[in-house]
Amino acid sequence: MFSYASAELEFCQRLPKVELHAHLNGCVRDGTLKELAGQTLLGGQPMCLDQLVTLTELSKSSPTLGECFALFEVLHQVTTTHAAIRRIAREALEDFAADNVLYAEIRTTPKVRPEAGVAPESYMDSVFQGIEDYYLASRKPRGKDIHVRLLLSINRQRGVGEAMETVRLAAALRERGVVGVDLTGNPTQGEWLELRPALDLARKEGLKVSLEAGEGYNPSETQAMLEWRPDRLGHCCCLNPALEQALVRSGIPLEVCLTSNLLTRAVKSYGEHRFPLYYQSGHPLALCTDDPGILNTTLSREYAIASHAFKLTQRQLVALALGAASHTFLEEEEAEELRERMKAALPRDIRFRLERESAAAASAASTATTASLAEGSAMSEDGVRPVRGQAAGGGGGGGGGGKLPPAWRRMWAQA
Numbered sequence: 009m010f011s012y013a014s015a016e017l018e019f020c021q022r023l024p025k026v027e028l029h030a031h032l033n034g035c036v037r038d039g040t041l042k043e044l045a046g047q048t049l050l051g052g053q054p055m056c057l058d059q060l061v062t063l064t065e066l067s068k069s070s071p072t073l074g075e076c077f078a079l080f081e082v083l084h085q086v087t088t089t090h091a092a093i094r095r096i097a098r099e100a101l102e103d104f105a106a107d108n109v110l111y112a113e114i115r116t117t118p119k120v121r122p123e124a125g126v127a128p129e130s131y132m133d134s135v136f137q138g139i140e141d142y143y144l145a146s147r148k149p150r151g152k153d154i155h156v157r158l159l160l161s162i163n164r165q166r167g168v169g170e171a172m173e174t175v176r177l178a179a180a181l182r183e184r185g186v187v188g189v190d191l192t193g194n195p196t197q198g199e200w201l202e203l204r205p206a207l208d209l210a211r212k213e214g215l216k217v218s219l220e221a222g223e224g225y226n227p228s229e230t231q232a233m234l235e236w237r238p239d240r241l242g243h244c245c246c247l248n249p250a251l252e253q254a255l256v257r258s259g260i261p262l263e264v265c266l267t268s269n270l271l272t273r274a275v276k277s278y279g280e281h282r283f284p285l286y287y288q289s290g291h292p293l294a295l296c297t298d299d300p301g302i303l304n305t306t307l308s309r310e311y312a313i314a315s316h317a318f319k320l321t322q323r324q325l326v327a328l329a330l331g332a333a334s335h336t337f338l339e340e341e342e343a344e345e346l347r348e349r350m351k352a353a354l355p356r357d358i359r360f361r362l363e364r365e366s367a368a369a370a371s372a373a374s375t376a377t378t379a380s381l382a383e384g385s386a387m388s389e390d391g392v393r394p395v396r397g398q399a400a401g402g403g404g405g406g407g408g409g410g411k412l413p414p415a416w417r418r419m420w421a422q423a
């Protein structure tokens with residue numbers, strides 16, 4: 009597996025973080041999964057534990073994307089009883105909170121499993137009960153505890169009828185913490201054009217929309233998704249240079265799931281990942297886990313991997329972590345409150361060190377005004393938000409304004 013220094017991981021664990029792309033079923037702990045498998049009957053027989061290799065183990069045999077999604081199908085059978093989903097929801101919050109995640113948007117497909125008495129509404133009731141269970145047991149003051157919102161997932165394999173029902177359910181559950189919908193599932197199946205009416209309905213209902221895009225190479229679909237302008241995108245690993253440029257011009261925030269992209273073979277190595285290009289353009293990014301239980305990762309680990317693979321400084325990691333709070337689906341007032349909570353939760357020693365470095369850089373800048381830009385310390389004046397277009401390579405402009413930094417144009421030209 010990919011390595012990073014333990015000090016990098018420790019630093020990332022101390023950062024307050026925001027999780028924007030995590031599938032509830034994918035959060036299941038290994039031990040919980042094995043326990044649930046023992047209670048699950050397939051064709052009248054208990055499920056064979058060998059069927060429950062995690063994706064990390066499966067990756068040793070170089071699975072195809074199709075094999076990865078076949079595994080997810082098996083997992084869904086194990087995790088779809090009311091009791092199981094309630095437990096998984098509670099444990100997911102426990103794990104995110106233990107990893108210093110202050111806010112999480114967790115996505116889940118409301119399942120139908122008649123043999124277990126599970127319908128979409130009752131499935132969601134179990135998710136809400138699991139969240140309540142977490143707060144009942146938590147000893148943290150509510151203001152300092154993890155906050156959570158939900159996205160209901162439209163599975164692209166299941167057709168537009170089910171997608172429309174999912175959107176209607178999401179709209180009905182807004183008062184209970186559902187903020188949007190996302191499009192998910194095996195990218196080689198399901199047609200964008202067929203599913204689009206459901207996403208149009210979501211928009212009409214005032215729900216936010218995130219689309220998983222470009223997990224496999226499908227340029228016409230990715231182009232259509234970009235033109236539809238979702239509120240966020242996930243993955244976008246397999247784009248051609250023209251689409252990468254279109255993404256940056258769009259300014260649509262991107263959920264980046266490094267471990268997932270590697271294990272599902274969306275990229276062959278982190279060296280091939282497009283994170284550095286998007287980052288250096290000043291594009292809005294949020295590191296996410298995708299399926300932390302199944303992928304055996306944490307959000308801190310994803311930050312540590314980014315730190316190591318892309319040589320990010322501690323200042324850049326702080327900006328990335330705090331900047332993710334600007335890409336949530338919260339209403340503006342709540343989003344502002346989250347940003348304040350994030351800033352307040354940044355450990356004092358880290359804040360002081362960064363402020364000292366900023367003061368030293370400002371002093372040096374008075375004699376050599378270009379030095380600080382070349383360092384690529386993409387931080388705003390408050391030391392919190394990333395500043396678009398002020399990254400390594402000294403590119404100006406930024407992605408959202410439609411003008412590409414010169415360094416970007418050079419890299420794409422070489423791609």
Ligand SMILES: [Zn+2]
Pocket residue numbers: 029031192220242298
């Ligand atoms: Zn995903």
